[in-house]
Each structure stands twice: as C-alpha cells, then as structure tokens.
Amino acid sequence: MEYKLFYALGSAAMGVRVILEEIGAPYELIQSTIAMDEPRPPEQLAINPNGWVPVLLWGDNGMHDNGMYDNAMYECAAITVFLCDRHPGANLAPRFDEPERGAYLQTLVYFSNSVQNAFQLDYYPDRFADTPADEPSAQRRGIRRLRETWKVIDDQIGDNEWVLGDRFSAVDIYLFMLTTWLRPSRGQPSTDEFPNVKRIADAVMARPSVQLVYAEWIAEQNETR
Numbered sequence: 001m002e003y004k005l006f007y008a009l010g011s012a013a014m015g016v017r018v019i020l021e022e023i024g025a026p027y028e029l030i031q032s033t034i035a036m037d038e039p040r041p042p043e044q045l046a047i048n049p050n051g052w053v054p055v056l057l058w059g060d061n062g063m064h065d066n067g068m069y070d071n072a073m074y075e076c077a078a079i080t081v082f083l084c085d086r087h088p089g090a091n092l093a094p095r096f097d098e099p100e101r102g103a104y105l106q107t108l109v110y111f112s113n114s115v116q117n118a119f120q121l122d123y124y125p126d127r128f129a130d131t132p133a134d135e136p137s138a139q140r141r142g143i144r145r146l147r148e149t150w151k152v153i154d155d156q157i158g159d160n161e162w163v164l165g166d167r168f169s170a171v172d173i174y175l176f177m178l179t180t181w182l183r184p185s186r187g188q189p190s191t192d193e194f195p196n197v198k199r200i201a202d203a204v205m206a207r208p209s210v211q212l213v214y215a216e217w218i219a220e221q222n223e224t225r
C-alpha cells in the first residue's frame with residue numbers, strides 16, 4: 001500500500017480519503033475513533049499525541065530520538081497540500097506558480113483554523129471553557145462563529161462555479177467535508193443559509209469518489225428528506 005490512513009467515520013479523515021480516491025493511490029484504512037471514551041491506536045498516538053484523525057503514513061516510518069517519525073503527518077489541510085503536490089497528475093491543486101495558488105492555500109488554512117475552530121467550540125467546549133458551567137457559552141459563541149465564518153466563504157465564492165473559479169480542486173472537497181458536520185438540529189446553520197456553499201457541496205457530492213466514501217452519510221440524508 002502506498003498510504004496508510006488512520007480513519008474514523010464522520011471525521012476529517014474522510015476528506016483525505018476522498019483525495020486518495022481522486023488520486024487513485026492505493027491506501028489502507030486503519031480504524032480509529034473520535035469517541036471521547038475510546039482509546040486511540042498507539043501508533044496513531046505516537047505520531048499525533050493530540051489523538052486526532054487524520055494521520056497519514058507512507059514509505060518507511062523510522063523514528064528519531066526526538067520522537068518524530070519519517071514519512072508521517074497529521075493536520076488535514078497540511079495533508080491535503082502534501083498529497084496534491086505529490087500527485088500533480090490528479091490536477092487537484094494549482095501549482096506553486098499558478099495564480100490561484102494563493103486563494104487555494106488561504107482557503108484551506110481558513111477552513112482549518114477558523115471554520116473548524118468554530119465547530120470545535122460547539123463539539124468540544126471543554127477545550128475552550130474554564131469550567132463546565134462556561135461550556136454553554138463557548139458553544140453559543142461557536143454556533144455564532146460558524147455563521148460568521150461560513151458567510152465569509154459564501155461571499156468569497158460568489159458566482160464562481162468552484163471555490164477557485166472555474167477549476168475544481170481539493171478545496172471543494174474540503175468544503176464538502178465541512179458541510180457534512182453542520183447540524184441545524186443543534187442550532188448550527190444549515191447550508192441553505194449559504195447558497196454558494198450549498199451549490200458547490202451538491203456538485204462535489206455527485207463525484208464517484210464522494211459517493212463511495214460518504215455512502216452512509218448520503219443514505220442518511222436521503223432518508224431524512
């Protein structure tokens with residue numbers, strides 16, 4: 001196998017898996033979990049002590065004295081850049097000297113540090129609030145922050161066909177992945193509030209790679225319609 005991916009349903013590892021499918025690279029999924037009360041595989045924790053997925057491995061994974069591993073990494077946005085650069089033939093990202101490269105990197109990092117952070121405030125309030133009593137406040141702020149940050153993305157997209165204009169890219173896959181985390185039943189916004197985001201998410205969902213990786217999620221959506 002060219003890649004190994006520590007994986008859990010509903011997690012950011014699903015976006016990485018879609019990218020691997022689009023690339024056509026052989027990969028092995030190693031089942032992990034995002035449940036708070038379940039242990040993580042020791043090999044995953046050795047690479048990412050935070051206990052998050054995705055974690056990606058390739059080649060030989062020798063360990064250095066400082067505990068760093070060769071050919072292993074975590075952080076979904078960084079993995080996205082890494083894979084797209086490593087497989088330019090898949091045409092999932094602008095090269096470093098193409099005009100859309102800035103918007104590509106900017107949007108991936110904004111997704112990672114602003115939109116994902118807003119999700120975290122709602123889903124993991126204990127990481128942001130000093131006491132359990134403060135957690136509802138962190139969650140409320142997270143939900144407001146979701147509206148603020150998705151609005152920025154919706155405005156950025158405007159009438160574009162894809163996030164980067166007329167070219168499909170890994171940013172569109174990332175956008176789709178993040179929309180699957182939205183839960184209006186918790187007070188979070190629905191994609192209906194962001195028509196440009198929704199247009200792209202719907203177009204990404206039609207891709208065979210997404211139909212495969214998100215089959216379960218898509219079936220659930222169809223049941224509730």
Ligand SMILES: N[C@@H](CCC(=O)N[C@@H](CS)C(=O)NCC(=O)O)C(=O)O
Pocket residue numbers: 010011012013033034035036050051052053054074075076077112116
């Ligand atoms: N900044 C990290 C965040 C990854 C992350 O939050 N992963 C979640 C699933 S989407 C997870 O593993 N949660 C379990 C936990 O935080 O313990 C990234 O983008 O890769």
